[in-house]
Amino acid sequence: MNSLKAKDLINIGIYSALYFVCMALATFLTGFVTGLILPGFSSLFVPGIVALVAGPVYMLLTDRVPRFGAITIMGLLMGLFFLVSGHFALSFIPYVACGFLADVLQTIVGKARSNGLRYLSYLIFAFGSTGPVMPLWFMKNAYVASLTRKGKSQAYIDGVFAHISGPTLIVCVSVTIVGALLGAWTGTMIVNRHFARTPAEA
Amino acid sequence: MSRISVYTKFFLIVFANGLLFFTLPDPLVLAITLYFCSFQFVDGRIERGWHWVCITAVFAVGTYLAYLTPDNLIGHYVLFFFVGLGKLLPVVVVGAYISGTTKVSELICTLRRLHVPQWIVIPLSVLFRFFPTIRNDYRQIRMAMKFRGIATTTGDMFRHPVRTMEFIYVPLLNNATNVATDLASASLTRGLTDPGPKTSLIQVRFTLLDASMCLMGLILMGGALYVVM
Numbered sequence: 001m002n003s004l005k006a007k008d009l010i011n012i013g014i015y016s017a018l019y020f021v022c023m024a025l026a027t028f029l030t031g032f033v034t035g036l037i038l039p040g041f042s043s044l045f046v047p048g049i050v051a052l053v054a055g056p057v058y059m060l061l062t063d064r065v066p067r068f069g070a071i072t073i074m075g076l077l078m079g080l081f082f083l084v085s086g087h088f089a090l091s092f093i094p095y096v097a098c099g100f101l102a103d104v105l106q107t108i109v110g111k112a113r114s115n116g117l118r119y120l121s122y123l124i125f126a127f128g129s130t131g132p133v134m135p136l137w138f139m140k141n142a143y144v145a146s147l148t149r150k151g152k153s154q155a156y157i158d159g160v161f162a163h164i165s166g167p168t169l170i171v172c173v174s175v176t177i178v179g180a181l182l183g184a185w186t187g188t189m190i191v192n193r194h195f196a197r198t199p200a201e202a
Numbered sequence: 203m204s205r206i207s208v209y210t211k212f213f214l215i216v217f218a219n220g221l222l223f224f225t226l227p228d229p230l231v232l233a234i235t236l237y238f239c240s241f242q243f244v245d246g247r248i249e250r251g252w253h254w255v256c257i258t259a260v261f262a263v264g265t266y267l268a269y270l271t272p273d274n275l276i277g278h279y280v281l282f283f284f285v286g287l288g289k290l291l292p293v294v295v296v297g298a299y300i301s302g303t304t305k306v307s308e309l310i311c312t313l314r315r316l317h318v319p320q321w322i323v324i325p326l327s328v329l330f331r332f333f334p335t336i337r338n339d340y341r342q343i344r345m346a347m348k349f350r351g352i353a354t355t356t357g358d359m360f361r362h363p364v365r366t367m368e369f370i371y372v373p374l375l376n377n378a379t380n381v382a383t384d385l386a387s388a389s390l391t392r393g394l395t396d397p398g399p400k401t402s403l404i405q406v407r408f409t410l411l412d413a414s415m416c417l418m419g420l421i422l423m424g425g426a427l428y429v430v431m
Binding site: 056142 | 289304389
């Protein structure tokens with residue numbers, strides 16, 4: 001982290017703010033559409049939509065701050081936001097872990113050059129926003145407890161959730177992957193087209 | 203400025219999230235949620251306080267009534283709505299309180315005091331400082347787009363999502379890059395990277411009020427633990 005200069009840190013802050021706006025927008029949109037149908041389940045689609053929208057921001061960040069730490073810090077800041085804003089606090093962990101992993105892939109393994117690894121690192125970073133999905137698990141537990149109290153048998157409860165747990169996870173993961181790949185593609189396109197790096201910019 | 207220090211707010215976050223892991227009797231959960239609501243009153247936000255007390259009451263009554271709902275799809279939906287979202291209610295109450303009353307400078311000051319490293323504090327303060335700029339930029343970009351007859355209505359924006367994305371993103375990101383350069387020179391001049399201790403206009407202290415509120419929380423926590431055991 002010590003190789004980051006003040007200017008890099010400021011850049012990271014700015015791109016994190018933009019990423020954050022993308023996230024808020026995506027959450028709002030998906031929440032608006034799916035929240036009315038199934039409360040809470042909108043968070044299943046949020047990671048994918050965030051990844052779809054935030055591609056250019058991520059690609060530009062990796063372009064402008066090609067040093068280890070940038071993506072980790074961005075993940076950390078997003079996690080911090082979850083921590084203080086009334087989301088489930090452990091949502092913090094996936095963002096930090098995914099940010100770190102993506103960072104390692106991007107800057108240490110890929111040396112910030114390889115396009116394929118850049119896609120892959122973005123894909124991993126996209127999974128950071130799956131944190132808010134976790135409360136569903138708690139909601140499910142509360143719901144199960146309430147069903148038990150209502151006098152339902154265990155078999156009945158298992159029946160209710162048999163159709164939900166597996167497929168929803170697959171849907172969440174595949175939506176995220178598709179969103180991330182599309183986001184990475186559009187992001188790279190926009191960055192290459194409009195932000196071709198001018199040499200000797202320190 | 204908030205009368206409750208950021209330290210107490212950290213305590214609230216831990217408390218509210220710990221609560222998720224346990225299933226407690228309804229009256230106790232209600233008491234704890236009301237305790238969280240009471241912080242709004244302590245901070246002088248009376249109207250907001252009542253607002254959250256009302257929501258808590260709706261969920262308490264709703265959960266009670268939801269048990270009486272019939273065994274069909276709608277009944278399950280209602281039950282899931284109240285029980286599932288009600289489970290998350292304490293966390294949301296705490297989140298609303300914290301994001302509504304904490305000033306950025308207070309948070310930064312506290313983080314500095316806790317010796318959080320510079321590479322977190324600097325991006326964080328830039329992040330908050332940058333939000334108004336984004337809003338302003340966005341407005342100007344939209345105006346410029348309308349001026350040229352591009353996506354003049356919100357409907358148009360959704361009809362050509364890729365084009366909209368490009369037209370909004372590129373100026374926004376471009377400006378971000380420029381602002382980064384300006385901000386870097388400005389903050390370096392003001393000694394952002396100075397490793398020495400920073401002074402602050404804002405004082406963050408753990409006061410008697412904090413102590414008494416925390417004590418109340420600890421008592422409720424103790425009660426919850428007793429029930430769980």
